[in-house]
Amino acid sequence: MEFQVVKRCKSSKARLGVIATEHGRLETPVFMPVGTAGAIKGVSPEEAREAGVEIILANTYHLYLRPGHELIDKLGGLHRFMNWPGPLLTDSGGFQTLSLSKLRTISDDGVTFRSHLDGSTHFLGPEKVMEIQRALGADIIITLDECAPFGADRSYVLNSAKLTEKWARRCLEERKDNGQALFCVVQGGIYPELREMSARGLVSMGFDGYALGGLSVGEDKPTRENVVRLTREFLPEEKPVYLMGVGTPDDIIESVKMGMDMFDCVMPTRNARNGMLFTHKGKLIIKNARFAEDNSPIEEGCACYTCSNYSRAYLRHLFLLREILSFRLTTIHNLYYYAEFMSEIRQAIRDDRLAEFSHDFYRGEAESL
């Protein structure tokens, strides 16, 4: 993987970059939709591509449990398995052992946990996580981290950050020269000095990119923004920085201004399945009765497949009946919205008008809400 910064914003730390992988090239800032189990829920790879998706995040935790990384390896790797020829990123599974599994116990060597699917006991250590991600074959893989639960006290977070650093080193040692880019995860909770410690330690080892973990887990927005801003200071300018689990369009735009390059979140896809649609004038709840006879598209002027072919009235009808097609059509729109939004952000950086773009964005949102 190669990363190059091609333009820097004059009014903020935002930058326009290019990531080149064996499976294609993409521009940053970029948003990565989540394809948890090897599929973006409800849409085909071709549709995702048509909606502007350039890179998909898949979850190591889920794929390890089902159908198993060895099986995917045997069948030719994750790209082929899920029919997505473009860039892929897999996470380390560390976060899901916290958020999904039961009875997580942590040792120096890794995490023992019970599967949320069948209660079976599993162990993920740094070496294992590298083996799994090598088998899956994503273009970007991530070191095992320990994500401290929200509200953990300082000493827990300190130990957690140290352990994350130790595991990152073991992942680095386990790394093969197979073309996969390796990102590490900066931890340290909401404590500035722990974030600095974590960042400095990891940067000294040298990774292809740096993820910010342990955020969007319950802290408030100013706290998160503060952590992002100060952590960025300790990360190298020439490497991509990935803010994990973020977020809403306004969180993304603020994070871009703080130098974040990559984002992922289940929001556009999950909210779509719940009938919440993104527009440039705020959120639209498709089941709302006022759309019952509305023959206009979700958003006037939107060029997505859904807006090009279906009315709000039809989408509301399908949603109320829980028709399978409903989830798909709403997901396509939200994916398109996010891809367009990122594309607009990149264009604004290119044209030196990010501040103006940001101002217009908030004004548009405010108009309708």
Add this chain to the structure above:
Amino acid sequence: MEFQVVKRCKSSKARLGVIATEHGRLETPVFMPVGTAGAIKGVSPEEAREAGVEIILANTYHLYLRPGHELIDKLGGLHRFMNWPGPLLTDSGGFQTLSLSKLRTISDDGVTFRSHLDGSTHFLGPEKVMEIQRALGADIIITLDECAPFGADRSYVLNSAKLTEKWARRCLEERKDNGQALFCVVQGGIYPELREMSARGLVSMGFDGYALGGLSVGEDKPTRENVVRLTREFLPEEKPVYLMGVGTPDDIIESVKMGMDMFDCVMPTRNARNGMLFTHKGKLIIKNARFAEDNSPIEEGCACYTCSNYSRAYLRHLFLLREILSFRLTTIHNLYYYAEFMSEIRQAIRDDRLAEFSHDFYRGEAESL
């Protein structure tokens, strides 16, 4: 609507026909997938078309209840509402008042029933059914019929057939010169003389096509085939005949030989959602453990989107997780299988080798089962 028989089979009553509607032309024998509420569950209109679908059946009963025919009319009709520019057929709703609704009571004027959705009381009479179907705007519409429950005694079935004839006449009187073809429904249960009576009565009024109703409701296959064969004798050669609710590939091929031109059934779509896939070598149950590591497509040589891009192993994985994409990919394959199957039947009629085709079909099925 125009219908023309372009070729007759020498060894059976099968025929190759052409139906021309304002929304396109199609060849018969044809299979119509079910798009109950204005969507084939899980697939887009473009996908359905790509899978070979030429005409979709939508259910008047469902669309009347939700979102309502007046709404669909206001929004430009069903074709536009569901984004399907091709031929559409709507049924009369009579069958669903039997199969789905509660507390059905029948009078000379129509059917009073309770919605299966919310228990609300509704009335469907012949004039109402014509009004609803006019508002929906399908290319082919159907007269209200009374489908006798399976096992009903002869006198019930006799009255039911008489009522169906009376309602057909009222539908005919209600008909507008708006380009919609009007089919009636032959009833009479499993009683040959009642089927003859029903057919003769309806034919004397003159409809654009004749549907055979009240079959596939519980009777055995020889009984059904006997009814189909003898009823066909009393229907005009120059009109299309539609065998409602049939069926499996072997039921279809036998019915084609008896002169049936049109078919509908939820089987390809519903079975797909349950993981049952049609192949030329019999049925394939995708969740079967022997497909866990199977990198081959559902059916070798199948040109559908699913078989062109995904392995049995991936489809099994998605199915076990109940991923939305699963239902779609399996549905696409089954729709394609049915469309291909009908296309092969038509080609066999064209080439005067339907008997041979039928023989090969059963041999293929037997090989694998």
